Amino acid sequence: MHRIGYLLSDGFQIMALASQTVFEMANEVSGEPVYGVENFSMHGGEVRSSLGLPVGTRKITPRTAMDTWIAAGVTTPLTLPPPAEALAFLRRASTRARRVAGICTGGFVLAEAGLLANRRATTHWAYARDMQRLFPDVRVEADRIFIVDGPIWTSAGMTAGLDLALAMVEKDLGAELARSVAHKLVMHQRRAGGQSQHSEMLDLAPKSDRIQNALNYARKNLNRPLTVEELADEAHLSPRQFSRVFTQETGQSPAKAIEGLRLEAARLMIETSRHSLEAIALETGFRDRRHMREAFMRGFGVPPQEVRREMRQEARNQV
Known part of the structure; x- marks a missing residue:
């Protein structure tokens, strides 16, 4: 025992x-x-x-x-x-x-x-x-x-x-x-040790249901391009109103917020799957692996390869 x-x-x-x-x-x-x-x-x-x-x-x-x-x-x-x-x-x-x-x-x-x-x-x-x-x-x-x-x-x-x-x-x-x-335990997923403590959705914390609905829609459709017009339609606002209200409620522009959601999804896939970086980039809405790398450098300060390398090293340390 x-x-x-x-x-x-x-x-x-x-x-x-x-x-x-x-x-x-x-x-x-x-x-x-x-x-x-x-x-x-x-x-x-x-x-x-x-x-x-x-x-x-x-x-x-x-x-x-x-x-x-x-x-x-x-x-x-x-x-x-x-x-x-x-x-x-x-x-x-x-x-x-x-x-x-x-x-x-x-x-x-x-x-x-x-x-x-x-x-x-x-x-x-x-x-x-x-x-x-x-x-x-x-x-x-x-x-x-x-x-x-x-x-x-x-x-x-x-x-x-x-x-x-x-x-x-x-x-x-x-x-x-x-x-x-x-x-x-009804745990949605078993989080890997290297996974971020922060949730992009929690950090955005919109105040209204209409912006929350737009974000939920975005998170479910990260694998394809998302325009302000499309998100505004989900929120039942004009594109101009949507951009203004979105920024007021979240402190970020729609484009910046969507990139954050893409980064969070990509990082989770890198940490928990064996998919290639190219496949992960496409699945999470980046144009290609290079585009994802540029976003990772902006968001995390390290390239995707380093995140995967850290996860593999951590897995070896647990053996």
Whole structure:
């Protein structure tokens, strides 16, 4: 049995516990208890989440041993540092456990313990710059869902903890079972670790249904040219009105927004499929591979080949 220990402290973010459902569903899909999950704290007893919800925990003792330790983050990592005894424990545990992880701002706990020194790591996007400033020896990659660097795992914020846990299940039990778990959890897709934390649709955040409908239409038809006239028709506006309202509501021109949607779709295909870059370019509405490369350089600062190379390297690191 794989034994998973969650390290909690007062003020922990309750979303971290949602990832435990991944291991629960893995047991259900497997038909046997392949995972045992327990909550721990340094002194045991009730620990209160940032919401105020009390959670019972077991006390950590010198004999406490787990296959995997997962440190939960707090909602205010800069003003609520982890207890020194918890840091000392994690340093000891890292020499005995198979892997140690930090969910969301739990990465700060690992960094404080010195476990991220000279390693790649990620955290909630809102705190990535703070992590890099406070821990200059950590190679912070802010735009990642989760990162595996040897035995140390870190995830981005909130729901990314589910992706990290699902990746652990895949490593332990195989891709097919992990897909079944994702299906049980009604997860739209299993996000790869290198996938961006940000959603272009969320960033645009239009205020009206008519602009949202136009964006939904665009996302479903990225594989062909999209004109302002076509999108305006979906929004039941004249092209001139549409451009003005669109820019007012999203802060971007229609052309810029559509390029962002194309980039997001292309990056996801590069990360999760084996299609050629030429095929991905055409499928996501770029004229050709060269046109997609130019857009990638503008949007991400790296060419598509580098994104694919990073994903393959990350996959090798997880083996």
